Amino acid sequence: MRSRAAEGARRSASGAGSGREEEEEEEEAVMAAGHGPRICEGECAVLKRGDVFKAVAVLRRRKIIFEKQWFYLDNAIGHVYGTTFEVTSGGNLQPRREVEETTTETKEAGTDNRNIVDDGKSQKLTHDDIKALKDKGIKGQEIVQQLIKNSTTFRDKTEFAQDKYIKKKKKKYDAVITIVKPSTRILSTMYYAREPGKINHLRYDTLAQMLTLGNIRAGNKMIVMETCAGLVVGAVMERMGGYGSIIQMYPGGGPVRAATSCFGFPKHFFSNLHEFPLSKVDSLLSGMFSTEMLPSEFEDNALVEEESNGLADEKQTSVQETEEESITATAMEVNQTEEQEKMDINAEDIEFKDNKEKDNKENVREKQRKQWERRKKLIEAAALLTEKNADGLIVASKFHPTPLLLSLLEFVAPSRPFVVYCQYKEPLLECYTKLRERGGVINLKLSETWLRNYQVLPDRSHPKLTMSGGGGYLLSGITVVLDKGKSDSSNLEALKMEEPSSKRCKCMCSAGLAQLWLLSA
Amino acid sequence: MSFIEYGDTIKDGDTAIVFLGHESMFPVKVQHGTVTQTKYGVIRHSMDLIGKKYGSKVTCSKGGWVFILHPTPELWTMNLPHRTQILYSTDISIITMMLELKPGSIVCESGTGSGSLSHALIRTVAPTGHLYTVEFHQQRAEKAREEFREHGVEHLVTVTNQDVCKNGFGVSNIADAVFLDIPSPWEAIGHAKAALKAEGGRICSFSPCIEQVQRTCLAMEEYGFTEINTLEILLRVYNECESAYLLRFRYESCKVMRLPAWLITESVFPWSRVQLHRGLLAALGSTASYSVLASANHFGYTEVK
Numbered sequence: 072m073r074s075r076a077a078e079g080a081r082r083s084a085s086g087a088g089s090g091r092e093e094e095e096e097e098e099e100a101v102m103a104a105g106h107g108p109r110i111c112e113g114e115c116a117v118l119k120r121g122d123v124f125k126a127v128a129v130l131r132r133r134k135i136i137f138e139k140q141w142f143y144l145d146n147a148i149g150h151v152y153g154t155t156f157e158v159t160s161g162g163n164l165q166p167r168r169e170v171e172e173t174t175t176e177t178k179e180a181g182t183d184n185r186n187i188v189d190d191g192k193s194q195k196l197t198h199d200d201i202k203a204l205k206d207k208g209i210k211g212q213e214i215v216q217q218l219i220k221n222s223t224t225f226r227d228k229t230e231f232a233q234d235k236y237i238k239k240k241k242k243k244y245d246a247v248i249t250i251v252k253p254s255t256r257i258l259s260t261m262y263y264a265r266e267p268g269k270i271n272h273l274r275y276d277t278l279a280q281m282l283t284l285g286n287i288r289a290g291n292k293m294i295v296m297e298t299c300a301g302l303v304v305g306a307v308m309e310r311m312g313g314y315g316s317i318i319q320m321y322p323g324g325g326p327v328r329a330a331t332s333c334f335g336f337p338k339h340f341f342s343n344l345h346e347f348p349l350s351k352v353d354s355l356l357s358g359m360f361s362t363e364m365l366p367s368e369f370e371d372n373a374l375v376e377e378e379s380n381g382l383a384d385e386k387q388t389s390v391q392e393t394e395e396e397s398i399t400a401t402a403m404e405v406n407q408t409e410e411q412e413k414m415d416i417n418a419e420d421i422e423f424k425d426n427k428e429k430d431n432k433e434n435v436r437e438k439q440r441k442q443w444e445r446r447k448k449l450i451e452a453a454a455l456l457t458e459k460n461a462d463g464l465i466v467a468s469k470f471h472p473t474p475l476l477l478s479l480l481e482f483v484a485p486s487r488p489f490v491v492y493c494q495y496k497e498p499l500l501e502c503y504t505k506l507r508e509r510g511g512v513i514n515l516k517l518s519e520t521w522l523r524n525y526q527v528l529p530d531r532s533h534p535k536l537t538m539s540g541g542g543g544y545l546l547s548g549i550t551v552v553l554d555k556g557k558s559d560s561s562n563l564e565a566l567k568m569e570e571p572s573s574k575r576c577k578c579m580c581s582a583g584l585a586q587l588w589l590l591s592a
Numbered sequence: 593m594s595f596i597e598y599g600d601t602i603k604d605g606d607t608a609i610v611f612l613g614h615e616s617m618f619p620v621k622v623q624h625g626t627v628t629q630t631k632y633g634v635i636r637h638s639m640d641l642i643g644k645k646y647g648s649k650v651t652c653s654k655g656g657w658v659f660i661l662h663p664t665p666e667l668w669t670m671n672l673p674h675r676t677q678i679l680y681s682t683d684i685s686i687i688t689m690m691l692e693l694k695p696g697s698i699v700c701e702s703g704t705g706s707g708s709l710s711h712a713l714i715r716t717v718a719p720t721g722h723l724y725t726v727e728f729h730q731q732r733a734e735k736a737r738e739e740f741r742e743h744g745v746e747h748l749v750t751v752t753n754q755d756v757c758k759n760g761f762g763v764s765n766i767a768d769a770v771f772l773d774i775p776s777p778w779e780a781i782g783h784a785k786a787a788l789k790a791e792g793g794r795i796c797s798f799s800p801c802i803e804q805v806q807r808t809c810l811a812m813e814e815y816g817f818t819e820i821n822t823l824e825i826l827l828r829v830y831n832e833c834e835s836a837y838l839l840r841f842r843y844e845s846c847k848v849m850r851l852p853a854w855l856i857t858e859s860v861f862p863w864s865r866v867q868l869h870r871g872l873l874a875a876l877g878s879t880a881s882y883s884v885l886a887s888a889n890h891f892g893y894t895e896v897k
Contacts, residue, residue: 256692276689279685282685283666283712288596289596289718290718484598485645486660486661486662488666518827518828518830519827520682520826520827520828521827522826527802527820532806534824551648551649552648
């Protein structure tokens, strides 16, 4: 790895363009079968520093702000994912060499902190001194060494405290960035840390449970209803590997897939990704579905709805376009998805104006063609749904799950798992009751997972952080053949009695989507 | 039927799951002419099972009924015959996500044990991936091979009967991920590294004891793994739902029978049932007022750099 990093440093100095081919040849010679994927322009990559992640589009001459540092990604293009870089003074990235840990000859250390007084004066270097060092271009490693030298209390600290001090200073001054390939693990961790509101506080371990409980695998026909910026759809797509099909149900004018584009799936994955509006589900179930209502009404609604974020077929190109119109340099780090959504709405506004201005026949024909495409896709999705043989259902949205489940379960074949996520427990309790009344489901389970990570160091192992309650709840179950007669729950006494017939009617009607209640403000 | 693909109707030779009620189910091998005894009566395979749709209700001879379900790795985990302590779906989920497994992945696993995790891994890497699993106990290895064959997944898995700490996984430089669930994982880290692909492979080791975790983390560092993380995941199941549902029916029944509502004496609090499994969290004793299925599992996952 060291030799490759050195190579990389030399190559990048001579320019990323020509260096790439030579580098690749060498890489191929050196590495065994299955060399790692490379950072390509136009893809989405994730920057990582310690535990902080940020997804960015890899574009040349685009300034990136990440962890209080500004740089360009140009030199990173062509390197293998997982390479660690450091930011040079010019704002360029350079692959980092592996440096030997400088071991001090005699590790002078104290035994405890009884005599260490925290008066804030133990560091002799001032803020200006450190700034001067940084401006001189001195590497982070060196700065840390200087800080240690100029600390009066360093040698009185215990060995563990010294380690902790060095780690802390390194974290601050030794700025290294790793570029990693996006995956469910990375994107779900990133979203939970940066934008939990966008994903309804779905913690990554809860997402992991959903994928397994739902038996998500290649070849399934999944129905997914989510308002998690497309993260859940992306995770399902990753686990299906392009095989099978997914029908995403969406509220409003169009599905939001900001996160899905971050995964970097190949194009053919999207040919099996369908979408269907929730507003049409009732008509589909009652058999009165038609595409008559679609035309301009649908398109206009799509521009106005704050939820819609571009349509499926324009998704890929719109991501590229919107990245071009970057936001001005603000001090705060702006999340890439926020940018995308803001930009998409702007792009749509521009599109709208353009359509008005260039009102000639070409455009009208184009519009009609697109509408026809959309209608065709809608009919396809409707056909897939009406077969009523979906292999599973995943729901993860901000809406109350009960009406969603009661209607969407109709499309699922018997003996298939379904999983519902909700940020809160109470709606799921209600859902449970309604499902039992409906029948046709067994093995209902309401669960929550707690996550705890540990620091494991010799003589210093202890738990770090316990995450509980904030990761959401899951209701899972298995469908069975729906018995239109009596309730098909367990053979308990209490449940053998007949329910009053009026209640049963009310139950069926409540499956209407008129009762979509928004939970979060 | 197969564990990697759904089928619609029950066929001769299938493995199906018989569901009797809340947390009561068992697997059954469907065969012409055989019968299965349940507490609700007899199920005759030829008449009641073969040709029926999965998810159907089957009435048994005594009048009660059961549901016949299509097998999935999760149902299998809850119902398989234990030959060793197994991994449950909670841990399996987080392992699958942290190792970034998906169709096409190559995974190495040791020890196979009762095949709980193996079935889940095969399901995830199908149809283009492969699982290389190593088990040092000869009978268990043989039983695992037999089960994979019965479940229609033998083309996706290779069971090797050897000691992973001495002889490794039998493959080199191809695995995307390695999983270890053995008494001394630090002895197998070197072999794991050899099996993993040159760059970007991930490893996970699962141990109940913190001392094992410590030694394994040290070994991982020595062999050049980076980003070593140790996680523990616990599942908490809420049983209040059941009580809430029953309570509502009792209330409704009181209304119908015109009895005063104060006759409902059952209060809505869940059963206290604590299952300590892989028991590190002995402190979470039976004083808990909620059901806790404590899956106390430490595992470090790392990347090869």
